[in-house]
Every structure is written in C-alpha cells, then in structure tokens.
Amino acid sequence: MNSSTPSSRLTGAFTALLLAVLSFSLLQTFVVPALPELRSDLAAGPTSASWVISAFLVSSSVGTVILGRLGDLFGRRRLMLVSLAVLGLGSLIAALSDSIGMLIAARAIQGLGAGTFPLAFGLVRETFRRERVPVVIGTISAVFGIGFGLGLVLPGPLIDAYGWPSLFWASLALVLIAAAAVVAFIHVPAQPVVGRIDWTGAVLLSVALVALLLAISQARVWGALWTILLIAVAAAAFAVFLRVEHRLASPLINFGVLRRRPVVAANLTALIIGLGMYGAFTLVPQLVQTPTETGYGFGATTTQAGLYLLPMAVTMLFAGPLAGRLGPKLGWTTTLVIACLIGSAGFALLAIGRDTGWAIATGAGVIGVGVGFAFSALANVVVAAVDPHQTGEATGVNTIVRTIGGAFGAQIAAAIVTSATLPGTSIPDPSGYTTAFTVSAIALVAAALAALIGRPAPDQAVTDR
Known part of the structure; x- marks a missing residue:
C-alpha cells in the first residue's frame, strides 16, 4: 500500500494485525489460571499438567523462526493465514480434549502458530508508510505483551462461568475474526520467491531448540542426568546447524x-x-x-x-x-x-x-x-x-x-x-x-x-x- 491507500483500509489492516498477534499472545499464559481445574477434570498429575505449558513453549520456538522465514520467501499474508489456521486447529482440539494427552498435543499445535509475530512486522513494512512504521510496530509489540498479561486476567471469569474449555472456544473465535480481518484488509503485492527453505537446517535448529527448552522447563522434574543429556544434544545439534548454514547460499538464518x-x-x-x-x-x-x-x-x-x-x-x-x-x-x-x-x-x-x-x-x-x-x-x-x-x-x-x-x-x-x-x-x-x-x-x-x-x-x- 502507498500514500494513496484509503485510511479506512489502513485502519482495517492495522486492526487485523493487532488481532492476529493478540490471538497468539493470549495463549502464552491463558492456561496458567486454569491448571488446577485441568488437573482435576483430566485426572492429571503435576508433571503432566506442566506439559500443557511446556509443549506450547517448545513448539512456538520452532514455529517462530520457520514460519517467519517461510513468510520472507513465499509471502507474509499467505503464511499469516497459515499461522492462524494452525492456531485455530489447536484451539479446536484443545476445546474438545477429554484427556491430558490430547490437550498437550493441542497446545503443541497452537505453538506452531507462533509465526504471527514476525509475520506481522514484515506486513507492517509492506503496508504502511515509512514514517508510520515505528508507531505501528510499537503498538503491535505492546499487544504481544498485553496478551501475556490479559492471559492471566481474563481466564478467571470465563472458568468460573463456563469451565476451562471456554478458554479455547474463545481463542478459536478470536482466531476466526483475525483471519477474516486479514483476508479483508491485508492486501500486498505478490513477491517473487527468492531462495529456498533449508529443511536440513530447520530440522537441526528444531532439535536444538526443543532439546534446550526441554532441558530448561523440565530440569526440576527430570533431574540432572536428563538435563545434562538434553543440553549436550542441543549443543551438538546447534554446532552442526552452524556448520551446515555457513555452507549454503540460502541459509535458514x-x-x-x-x-x-x-x-x-x-x-x-x-x-x-x-x-x-x-x-x-x-x-x-x-x-x-x-x-x-x-x-x-x-x-x-x-x-x-x-x-x-x-x-x-x-x-x-x-x-x-x-x-x-x-x-x-x-x-x-x-x-x-x-x-x-x-x-x-x-x-x-x-x-x-x-x-x-x-x-x-x-x-x-x-x-x-x-x-x-x-x-x-x-x-x-x-x-x-x-x-x-x-x-x-x-x-x-x-x-x-x-x-x-x-x-x-x-x-x-x-x-x-x-x-x-x-x-x-x-x-x-x-x-x-x-x-x-x-x-x-x-x-x-x-x-x-x-x-x-x-x-x-x-x-x-x-x-x-
């Protein structure tokens, strides 16, 4: 878009990006207040319940960099819609979950939708005039943090009134609204594909990030031996990743x-x-x-x-x-x-x-x-x-x-x-x-x-x- 773009279209694009980022950022902490109810309803122990958070954390680290890179190559609007679709699928499965294992899998799927954040920044540069970019990015960045805070504030009333599945139905509704807004208001020129996805690097980086975050998040549960082993795996995978990336013309990073x-x-x-x-x-x-x-x-x-x-x-x-x-x-x-x-x-x-x-x-x-x-x-x-x-x-x-x-x-x-x-x-x-x-x-x-x-x-x- 350029200076001739109607202000209503820019307002709609701005709102769409805010909703897309909010739909993901809320999920960072949305389940924290619900953990006691989840443990009771799904007969889950403390260790299993902790995976409701850890699964999201681990998969979001992978989704962030891979979807961000895919957006740079194949179009950020298209990948934004993919990210929202993944978030929506994860939210639907979570809302229907009748076991802790199913809920953990749903949270892992939700985490893969983490690309909304880097993709939103790229779309800001493609959509708004240069002088408006800092303010728009500032607002979107704040919404990422606001979602984190609201994720601890909003669940209480919802859980009290409708139970913990209502959190994920609300999340699904927000994702659908965000996706509709992106379709309606985000219009950017098609970009030629430059480079390719380094899938070997993506796998190596994913292994490194998953091992590292598991070592951190599960250290107090799994003990020193598993923590040291996971850190060693993370270090080895990252070392190989660096070696592979330096040899490629189109590296993942x-x-x-x-x-x-x-x-x-x-x-x-x-x-x-x-x-x-x-x-x-x-x-x-x-x-x-x-x-x-x-x-x-x-x-x-x-x-x-x-x-x-x-x-x-x-x-x-x-x-x-x-x-x-x-x-x-x-x-x-x-x-x-x-x-x-x-x-x-x-x-x-x-x-x-x-x-x-x-x-x-x-x-x-x-x-x-x-x-x-x-x-x-x-x-x-x-x-x-x-x-x-x-x-x-x-x-x-x-x-x-x-x-x-x-x-x-x-x-x-x-x-x-x-x-x-x-x-x-x-x-x-x-x-x-x-x-x-x-x-x-x-x-x-x-x-x-x-x-x-x-x-x-x-x-x-x-x-x-």
Missing part, C-alpha cells in the same frame, strides 16, 4: 545479519528481559492467592488475582505506541535503556511492597510501562537494522531468544520461591518472593547495560534515530 551490532544488542537484551520479566510475572498471582492464615498473601480467588495484573495490561496498551513516537526522537537504544530501567523500578516496588495490595498493583502498572516500551524498542531496533526481506527471520530469532530467556527466568524464579518454606508446611517462605522480585529488578538493570552495546557511533546517530 543469515548469521551475517545477526552479527550486526544493533541486532546483537537487541538479542542479548531480549534474552535478559525474558529472564527478568517472565518468571516473576507468574509469581504475582501465586503470591496474592496465598491464604492469609500463612501470615502473608491476600487469599485472592483466580479472578481477583488477575485484577492485580490488570494495571500492567492497561499501561502496556499506552506504552507501546508512545515508545513508537519517542523512539525516532530519542533513538531506539536510548528508548530501550529507559524501558529496562522503568521495568526494574516496577520490580523493586514489588519487592519492597510485597505485603501491600496497592504496591503490587502499582508495581505491575510500572512494569507494564517498561514492557510496553521494551517490546516496541526491541522490535524497532531489529526492523531498522535489517533489509525488508530479512524482517521475518530477524524478528523471529529475537522472539526465540526472549522465549529462551523467559524459560530460564520461570525456572529460576520458581527455584528461588520454593527454596525455603514455612516451618512444617510446603508453602513458600515470603522472603522467596522478595528475593525473586529483586533478582528481576537487577536483571533489568543488566538488560539496560546490554542495550548500550547497540548504541551507534557518533557519525551513525542519525541512523539510530
């Missing part, structure tokens, strides 16, 4: 692009942000749902626990577009540093005000500003540093790196909280929450320092802006 300083900085920052933010996110509902008889916590219901995170979703909604406007003025590196420091302040408030409801809600709101700014800045740093035909693979890698950081963060946060319990109980000692939030605050300061690696030289400052 162009490592020349990934070596660019802004991209290196964005990926390192994304890894640390994922580690610092994602683990502690899931601790807030756990903290506020702790019975008051323990001497801390608020005895909140599933629905009430989600309300403590509502400020985070609200502030993300405004922070992403705002970052999209500030970034070209301040520079994306500066914006990313500010985002990390704001997020650090939010976690510090959680650590200090752990026993106060208003402090938890306010801290969540501050974190939302940081996350909204960070997601917007990260995406824009990567998009500005690569050519249009490399957008899918570059943003896909950035998403994977953040996913890996989040997997590490979740395990670290859980280990910290459960390292000490109240005497004679299995309930975590409250000091564990304080420590976990403090670690997140420190991690985000480290992320701010990592972002500075991407700061341009003085003669490149205009490019950064």
